[in-house]
Amino acid sequence: MKVKTTRFGELEVNPNDLITFAEGLFGFENLKKYFVIDPGDSTLILWLQSTEDEKVAFPIIEPKIFKPDYIAKLLPADLNGLELESLQSAKLYSILTIPGNVTEMSANLKAPIVINSAKKIGKQIVLQDSKLSVKHEMYKELKTYIVNFSSDDARRTSYEPSIALESGDLKNTKTATRTLEAQ
């Protein structure tokens, strides 16, 4: 199928590569179908391109590239609809914000994109960890990585998915007390 995009022109996309976000992304709830574009440039940035709105494409990157210790702890509720049979088929991406001053680029660590690459289902998940930022500046870390490893393309996919289950047992419904402070 042919898909029009503002950034990449008209692309030929295999319908099998389309990823369904049943709930859309936050603020883009009406757009459900996306595919991943790898422009293959030196920045290691991929794009999550909508097929329904040619202007909508999210720059994304694997968070392990700039933050090796990042782990997305998923709650059982987060897995609803993802139909994940194993974490091996889960891919994790952070959405990037790239302002005019590119050195102020940031990654959203609080709400990553999880994609079940086997079933082509995606979801933006809000992690419970309150220390994670929606605007984590990471230009320096990305630069360090690229300067050191730019020639090694294989590294792009050599990572284990940095995803963990909050509770190993999906049926565990024990209660836990959490405290939120209302301002």
Place this chain on the structure above:
Amino acid sequence: MLVLTRKLGESIAIDDNIKIVVVQIKGKQVRLGIKAPKETKIHREEVYQAIQDQNTEAVQASMSDIARLGEELKKK
């Protein structure tokens, strides 16, 4: 919207398995304890707004920004 008045230490039950307790009242701040099943997602509401704003900002990235970023990243 249902509005309930609660005193310090009192709570509200939602369904059979969610309990919200007023833990502390200090000036304009209220501390709430929430007892809920592990799979229940609990977030401050402004978190969702921040994520929405971030997504909206993210799709504004242009290819020329990326090209400039590529150049900057290559500099030693």
